[in-house]
């Protein structure tokens with residue numbers, strides 16, 4: 001009876017209540033984010049029926065239709081005109097180099113073997129690539145960074161030449177956080193940047209010298225990732241503005257090359273010193289590649305909750321829907337289900353979308369939900385969106401990305417990957433504190449995780465982006481326990497058929513907590529007039545300022 005009375009009182013209070021406060025609105029939204037919904041989405045998306053959700057397979061059809069149906073059931077509007085889809089034109093390129101790369105000059109002749117000593121490919125949509133006596137230049141880290149007063153290509157004409165560069169950036173392995181970012185990797189340290197910069201310099205080819213510590217992975221990973229079929233975005237110039245050859249060289253092969261050039265291997269160390277000047281090696285490289293290609297189209301899925309007063313301003317949530325499909329069988333299982341990676345992120349995307357859709361009073365700005373394709377192939381779906389934005393970048397307030405949420409229960413921390421980049425850190429801190437959590441910078445910043453999921457595609461076009469989740473301290477079991485769980489998962493299940501959903505062992509409370517926190521941040525942003533800024537020293541700040549002066 002008492003309980004019944006309370007319900008009646010609450011009901012009357014609701015009827016006669018004043019304008020609900022922001023916090024009430026948020027509670028309405030947050031309470032719709034529930035463990036049972038997470039379970040339903042993940043169980044479906046990570047089922048064998050979805051075949052590991054690889055682009056261009058029946059698994060893509062099932063996944064994108066599931067997303068469309070869920071968005072429309074929740075009452076979200078299509079995000080691309082009257083469509084829930086954005087077509088992403090891709091090209092599958094298979095470049096096969098000759099078995100031997102020839103290096104000649106200074107009376108010496110070297111032969112490097114494909115896979116053993118080097119890997120090489122091309123993004124150019126063409127039938128054949130021929131490098132004939134392309135002059136080799138050791139260009140240090142291959143970095144042009146005006147904000148650090150650094151230019152490894154100073155005074156060079158790279159036309160027809162091949163740059164040989166080091167991985168990571170000069171700050172790697174130092175404690176000096178003012179020298180680049182010390183041990184934390186800047187974008188200048190990523191291989192993607194090295195290739196982009198070499199192309200801007202007009203180089204014909206580029207070879208990155210592999211080194212396990214600064215790369216963050218052994219040569220075997222380079223071998224398997226850089227051979228075979230690869231997917232890329234279709235571009236208007238058929239990628240002819242990229243270098244003809246992009247590749248890697250082992251440290252041993254690089255050593256042989258330097259000694260043939262009459263140099264000591266300590267020239268590699270000299271590249272760290274400010275004022276380093278590139279060194280022409282007096283050697284030339286020759287290599288041919290046979291190239292085949294096939295065009296196809298995949299889909300991003302996009303939906304929207306329109307803002308009530310400033311619908312043209314958007315907060316964009318992202319998660320990648322794709323995984324790696326069917327592959328080599330491991331213990332009799334060949335379906336790479338991608339339960340954690342990234343059915344969890346997609347489930348969170350759907351739950352946050354539902355929370356916005358259920359708000360009694362719509363937010364001032366729009367909330368956009370973008371499930372992107374081909375992340376596993378190199379962030380392609382998000383890169384395509386960023387280059388073909390449906391919502392103008394200068395009206396895009398922020399990107400909040402979800403990739404791989406943990407199933408180990410509630411966390412005391414919120415680990416921010418790329419901590420220190422933007423004011424979104426401050427929003428994250430406040431939201432974390434409202435949940436009784438603390439924030440923590442990425443504990444492995446030297447690995448460059450900030451550049452390895454879809455938020456980075458937004459950062460690259462200047463939109464402040466946040467990538468954060470709880471991973472360091474489990475609420476009851478502490479730091480050591482969760483560290484051991486996560487390490488074991490990475491070793492045994494990351495990108496393996498065994499990344500599967502286990503109804504008996506998965507605890508959804510941490511995902512619910514993270515999704516509620518990201519809803520909270522997006523909701524705050526959606527009610528504000530201002531735009532969050534990149535912090536001073538961020539490599540993305542000048543990009544934003546170029547089209548939003550004073551931001």
Ligand SMILES: [Zn+2]
Pocket residue numbers: 320341342375403404
């Ligand atoms: Zn992922």
